Amino acid sequence: MHSIIVVPGGGSCPGDQFHLAPGETLSFGRHDHSGLTITHDGVSRDAGQITAVEAHWTLSNLSGTQTYVVENPEGAGEHVKVAPGRLDAPIPFEFSRVVLPAGGDLISFDVWAPRHDYAERPGPLAGPPTASAFPLDRDKRYFQVLVALCATRLRGEPHAPLPTAEELTAMLRPNWASVSCTSVQWNIDYLSVKLRLKPAPDTVAADGATRLNGRKERLVSLALRFDLVREDDLALLKEGAGR
Known part of the structure; x- marks a missing residue:
């Protein structure tokens, strides 16, 4: 079963998307005919690689000069910077936007990780309850x-x-x-x-x-x-x- 979905810029059609199962990789770059091709002169021929890892994914930045940014569109500015040459940087977001600087432009594509897993909450245990770190009352x-x-x-x-x-x-x-x-x-x-x-x-x-x-x-x-x-x-x- 696939765990990662890569959505090219403007690729709303399911046929344009790439589905990766755990362990599978997708390369991207200007001349990458076997993966995600980004037709912009400011993008490296072999720009990077995405690897699916169960409920998250990693990004390898194969550029020698450009830092890539992975944004969380739902995170009010939350982002991860991936330095040039960094391999297998873990990306924790369920919805991500990969932003590549390309000359005077910013090229982006989305990555979805819909298999985010969460632990089941156990029943009440004996003993005093754990104190809340941030005790906020939403009715106040x-x-x-x-x-x-x-x-x-x-x-x-x-x-x-x-x-x-x-x-x-x-x-x-x-x-x-x-x-x-x-x-x-x-x-x-x-x-x-x-x-x-x-x-x-x-x-x-x-x-x-x-x-x-x-x-x-x-x-x-x-x-x-x-x-x-x-x-x-x-x-x-x-x-x-x-x-």
Whole structure:
């Protein structure tokens, strides 16, 4: 059974896709007639190779000069860089976009790994429960503030500037009529304490106060890195959602 599907750029037709079983490889490059041919003068003749490995895959970069980037289209900027000459770099994403620099262009194709496996959750064991690393209550106002902080990046703009307090207030007002910049600030302070964020050296002002922008950036980075908020949580910002 195949575990990896390679989808050329614009190749929505199943006949254009490459299906790989575990252990099988697919090479790609400008003159690769036996694999994925990329007709662009800026792509190496033998640019790289994909190998299926059960529920994930590896990428070998056979270019001598170009770094390849594998993006997670669902990961708010999450990506893996594969240096020139690197062999068998493991790629963990279920949906991936391989981006190749080619002259002044960026050439891409997709790789799907639909056989991602997850352990079955065992029944309750005797003894005290494991403490939660990030104890967040999705019904609380602070969680709505966290979602609003991450909203732009969750929508696929990983380098977008974070919203200001005024913009956060506008996003939250449809479901929180009494929201104000002060209440937003209070919730950001509370999240910083709840998630145990220690002030980084470059986020502390001369008077010892932590700068708001530094805290927001670290909150968003932590939330997206550990999936504390997901794209589905954006529904909390829609009018009529929440409480």
